[in-house]
Amino acid sequence: MGKLRTVFMGTPDFAVPCLDMLVKEGYPVAGVITQPDRPKGRGQKLAYSPVKEAALAYNLPVLQPASIKTVDSYNQIAALNPDIIIVVAFGQLLPKKLLELPAYGCINVHASLLPKYRGSAPIHWAIINGETTTGITTMYMEVGMDTGDMIAKAEIPILPTDTTGSLHDKLQDLGAAVLSDTLRQLAANSAPREVQQESEATYARMLCRTTERIDWHLPATAIHNLVRGLNPWPGAYCTYQNKSLKIWQTRVHDASHSCSIPGQIIQITKTGLVVETGKGTIELLEVQPESKRRMKASDCVCGYCLTVGNLLE
Template sequence: MRIVFMGTPTFAVPSLRTLIEEGYNVVAVVSQPDRPKGRKKVLTPPPVKEAALELGLPVIQPERMRSEEAVAEVASYNPDLIITAAYGQILPKAVLDLPKFGCINVHGSLLPRYRGGAPIQRSIINGESETGVTIMYMAIGLDTGDMLSRVALPITDEDNSGTMFEKLSLAGAQLLKETLPPLLAGELPAVAQNEDEATYASNLTREDERIDWTQSARSIFNQVRGLSPMAGAFTYLNNEPFKIWACKPLSAHADATTVGTIIAASSEGITVQTGDGQLLLTQVQPAGKRMMDVADWLQGARAIIGVELVSAVQE
């Protein structure tokens, strides 16, 4: 059994390591190209590449998986099975048709809900109480293939995208471990997805990060934790970007204060009026500074009671 594994971020690393630990013959690993990272734009390999090199596996990094050269290089490894986990590119039919056991994907949602590139973040932003991992056959459509196995995990108020990525990556690796033996033995039936239940989790944009203070405290709380610790949600304070990394909703009661207005500040956090209820900001990042607890920021901040946080720079 010759397996080609495709993945890029940290989410995919436990699945790759599990394959090796279980004794599967991973003949090559495909990952996205190295990218500039950080303020100094240092060219940095993706986590899956680092893990693969540590494990002594050959790595392929095509810029475009759809190119003839990339397809030919993958074909040269004569794979019996291709396994993907958060690879980041759609595979062309020429690749999908290569392995006799097909191509399977470890996807971070309970399909058919949240197909697409940002299922974990979107699940949290939308206030879901549950998500999970689905392993399915890959098809031409976006996460439309028949399902082989699923596992569900709760999303708690203490979770953000970072904690859920970690939980789901480990759950996906365990599910892969349990799925492969019956799959390869021809004993695991595939189940078609219900198209009527399908929803999509499109990649996040800058607008998804912008806070609209007319929304409820609960909605903004979900947005902040859905974007943390990756991009972060932002607003503007005194016409400068002001990121919010952690917060919690307070009791939802009516208040005549203008939405977005800071109505209290203490070592516990900054209280902001929203369209429905109040939000306690506990971890922030002022423009040009590092992420910090509100108590640390308040030590050097100007008087902020009554200051309005806004969704756009005011002319």
């Protein structure tokens, strides 16, 4: 048969390479579903999602329902007559009726090696938890959160230098490649179905302000991973003199150093500030004082009176 007639559902940057692949490989994209325009920036002007921008550049029809669960939304998508619906970081759970609409089902591209890290923030949590590998999984969607049968996987290492930003960019390109292979298997009726093992499932819960706050009683390696996992969004932070201090880049200075006062600055270096933790010391390399720009930690020493003996809370 020819290429599957596709409806694509996605919203952020992560989803764009998958849409690019569909267009470049000649899949008939009957429509693109994305989240409504949102206020953005200081002026709070309505802004298109990255997927909407890409879809309009390809002259593809765009739908932006406030809720995908309404009768009107279902009827609009049904009218597009899709063979398959592809969902990549769309941002809403699909109802059962919509999941059952296309003959080839609804296929999701997820940024983890399922069943680990189901949920909304798999890239962040893989780094925060100190994982050394991650990857992409494509799966048949069902009503549960990332619980459907798996089709294909591809694994990549998480480098010690990776942040959520750098890993995101690698995975979005890998996602497009895995989706391409998955669609070829589906069209040839050779796609496998592997049931997820519930006993191995973990969840990547949504990030919150509590997650972002640094607990200096944790080991230096755990704090370093938190900083990497929250870069470039939303950022890890502590407080100094009752003001927020975001920490954007760190390195483990001494993983085994015996510490007495977690959060205390014990050394000023050419590159930054060395801080005691619950186990070992960590060097702050890039920081952002409240209402200021990001800067090298060494530049923050003079301008913000940070010195040996100060306590970060």
